[in-house]
Amino acid sequence: MSVDAVVIGGGPAGTAAAIRLARSGRRVSLYEKEHFPRQKLCGGFLSPEGLADLEDLHVLDALRRTGVISLHRTVIASRHGTIIESSLPAEALSVSRDTLDQLLLEEARWAGVDVHEGVDGTPLIDKHPITVIATGRMGHPRKNEPLTPWYASPTTPYFGMQALFEGVEGVTDQVELDLIKSGYVGLARQNQGINICALTTQETIKQRGPDLDNVMASFMGENPILQTHLKDAKRVGEWMAVGPVYMGIRRLANENTFYVGDAACVVDPFAGEGMSIGLYSSQLLMSALDQNRVPAAKAYETLWKKAFVPSLRWNAAMRMLYSLSVFREPSLHVLGWYPQGMNWLTELTRYRRLESL
Numbered sequence: 001m002s003v004d005a006v007v008i009g010g011g012p013a014g015t016a017a018a019i020r021l022a023r024s025g026r027r028v029s030l031y032e033k034e035h036f037p038r039q040k041l042c043g044g045f046l047s048p049e050g051l052a053d054l055e056d057l058h059v060l061d062a063l064r065r066t067g068v069i070s071l072h073r074t075v076i077a078s079r080h081g082t083i084i085e086s087s088l089p090a091e092a093l094s095v096s097r098d099t100l101d102q103l104l105l106e107e108a109r110w111a112g113v114d115v116h117e118g119v120d121g122t123p124l125i126d127k128h129p130i131t132v133i134a135t136g137r138m139g140h141p142r143k144n145e146p147l148t149p150w151y152a153s154p155t156t157p158y159f160g161m162q163a164l165f166e167g168v169e170g171v172t173d174q175v176e177l178d179l180i181k182s183g184y185v186g187l188a189r190q191n192q193g194i195n196i197c198a199l200t201t202q203e204t205i206k207q208r209g210p211d212l213d214n215v216m217a218s219f220m221g222e223n224p225i226l227q228t229h230l231k232d233a234k235r236v237g238e239w240m241a242v243g244p245v246y247m248g249i250r251r252l253a254n255e256n257t258f259y260v261g262d263a264a265c266v267v268d269p270f271a272g273e274g275m276s277i278g279l280y281s282s283q284l285l286m287s288a289l290d291q292n293r294v295p296a297a298k299a300y301e302t303l304w305k306k307a308f309v310p311s312l313r314w315n316a317a318m319r320m321l322y323s324l325s326v327f328r329e330p331s332l333h334v335l336g337w338y339p340q341g342m343n344w345l346t347e348l349t350r351y352r353r354l355e356s357l
Contacts, residue, residue, distance in 0.1 A: 031121025
């Protein structure tokens with residue numbers, strides 16, 4: 001049977017694209033090199049915008065039935081004990097990727113997608129009328145492939161680590177970011193335990209690792225709020241790690257090949273928009289494919305930048321504030337005096353859902 005579209009990668013962005021392509025009447029094959037369900041390193045924060053896409057994809061109700069945790073607050077804690085708290089503009093969710101990705105893959109099969117698990121689809125790139133690449137975080141830029149532009153492309157190679165813990169104090173309905181010298185530690189409740197996910201630098205891992213329990217213990221020594229949360233906690237899951245991670249826009253489209261999710265742009269996890277951007281990018285792709293005014297690749301790139309670039313700029317500003325000690329504490333103190341400022345920054349770092357779609 002001939003195929004109209006091939007999707008490579010079965011994470012949220014790729015599976016959402018496959019579902020929407022199949023619903024449009026196209027014959028779609030999806031290739032995922034792993035077998036589901038499988039664990040995936042992820043902070044698990046799904047912003048309010050992402051819930052709208054999951055509802056459209058017919059997955060939200062099933063996800064709620066798994067016991068997913070609702071989030072209503074954001075908390076940022078500095079290394080000197082300053083705590084900034086604000087309410088989320090609407091309900092968000094804390095989800096485990098093994099659960100979410102499995103539900104999306106089941107919906108893809110229901111929509112008529114021909115799913116191939118345990119198969120690397122990379123050799124099929126550019127061999128079909130439409131190719132969607134959603135293969136996750138990309139490595140270091142290849143020769144002659146610059147990261148663009150400045151606001152989306154810090155050159156530091158980051159390292160992510162994540163595990164589930166029990167016995168964590170004070171984590172209820174918030175997503176919390178506890179700042180450390182090299183980055184931050186995120187905490188959010190999930191139905192299997194408390195998800196502890198850190199973004200740090202490779203240099204920090206070299207200095208304090210390779211035992212990741214030792215690395216986390218050193219982070220606890222840097223942040224008194226994190227120490228309070230984890231003083232009696234016990235790790236109940238294996239550490240997962242990934243690195244190097246280069247944040248920034250990589251590539252968006254080339255003729256009939258389209259990039260979605262982390263394959264297009266690795267978003268700073270500080271913003272908590274990675275999964276939601278991946279889900280929404282599939283909707284932008286469908287809009288680009290279904291118009292006849294300009295080439296689909298150009299239309300997709302235009303829509304992608306219109307939706308996401310403004311928030312990427314503000315995320316870059318936030319990254320500067322928390323990464324440079326000269327700005328970090330003064331900025332947090334200002335936000336402490338003016339709580340509405342945190343709500344304003346949260347709004348600025350959220351991507352735009354386009355009214356014209």
